[in-house]
Amino acid sequence: MVTNAVKLPWACTVNGREVSLDVDTRESLLDVLREQLALTGTKKGCDQGHCGACTVHVEGRRVLACLTPAVQVSGQSVTTIEGVAGPDGGLHPLQQAFIDHDALQCGYCTPGQIMSGIACIAEGHCGTDDEIREYLSGNICRCAAYVGIVAAVRQTADAVRNGA
Numbered sequence: 047m048v049t050n051a052v053k054l055p056w057a058c059t060v061n062g063r064e065v066s067l068d069v070d071t072r073e074s075l076l077d078v079l080r081e082q083l084a085l086t087g088t089k090k091g092c093d094q095g096h097c098g099a100c101t102v103h104v105e106g107r108r109v110l111a112c113l114t115p116a117v118q119v120s121g122q123s124v125t126t127i128e129g130v131a132g133p134d135g136g137l138h139p140l141q142q143a144f145i146d147h148d149a150l151q152c153g154y155c156t157p158g159q160i161m162s163g164i165a166c167i168a169e170g171h172c173g174t175d176d177e178i179r180e181y182l183s184g185n186i187c188r189c190a191a192y193v194g195i196v197a198a199v200r201q202t203a204d205a206v207r208n209g210a
Contacts, residue, residue, distance in 0.1 A: 056120045060085070061129030069116045076100045076111035079126060087127035087157045091186075098185030101158035101165075102126050108165040110184075127157035130164065140164055140202045147201065149194030155187045163199040172203035 056069040060083060069078055076093075079085045079102070091099030093112045100111040103125040130138040140163050143149070150156045162185050166172055171181040178199050179192070187195065 054117055054120075056116060058119060058121065059123045061125055071115070071117055073116045074112050075102070075104075075109070075114040075116045075119055075124070078116040079111060079124075085126050085128050089154055089157060091154070091158075096186070097155070097158075098162060098182075099155050099158040101161040101185065103161060103165065106165075106168065108162055125161075127161060130160070138164070139205060140167070140198060143198035143201045144194070147194040147197040149191050149198040151189035151191050155185060155189075159185050159187065159195055163195070163202070166199055167203045167206055172199060175200060178203075 051070045051072070053068040053070055055066065056078070057064070057066045059065070060079070065083065067078070067082055069082070076088060076090055079088050080090065088102055088111055089099035090112065091097035095110045095113040098110065101108050102111045103109070104114070104119050105122050130141070132138060137145075138160070140160050144156065144160060149159070159182065162182050166178060166181040171177050175196050178196050182195065182199070
């Protein structure tokens with residue numbers, strides 16, 4: 047049996063830009079970002095909330111976009127990997143640290159890892175490497191770049207603590 051989709055008006059601030067669309071009430075935030083807004087940096091990995099590849103920030107808190115109904119975040123601020131660059135367009139310090147520590151191989155998980163890492167730092171979960179690993183445990187890297195990922199988050203957290 048085919049049913050008609052129910053669409054609702056949706057307005058959000060995405061990466062600092064006001065966006066208004068009509069979205070199907072069944073659409074995930076991930077699908078709206080990728081398919082309607084062409085923000086393909088956020089990856090669709092498992093589409094079940096197990097891998098963390100779809101991690102974005104809503105009102106500064108990390109969420110799994112594949113599990114978040116788009117209508118749920120209407121009126122809120124959403125930041126994707128495309129929105130973390132500095133004001134001059136340069137890399138976010140954590141993006142640079144990922145390069146410095148060779149914290150990526152295939153790169154598929156990298157946007158989600160970086161978004162979780164930014165949240166980890168902002169929420170103060172970087173006291174030890176074990177604390178960083180625990181906070182990032184919802185983000186899977188099939189290439190096993192975890193040592194570099196933890197080092198990159200630690201370096202960036204230390205720089206933030208020291209006012210850099």
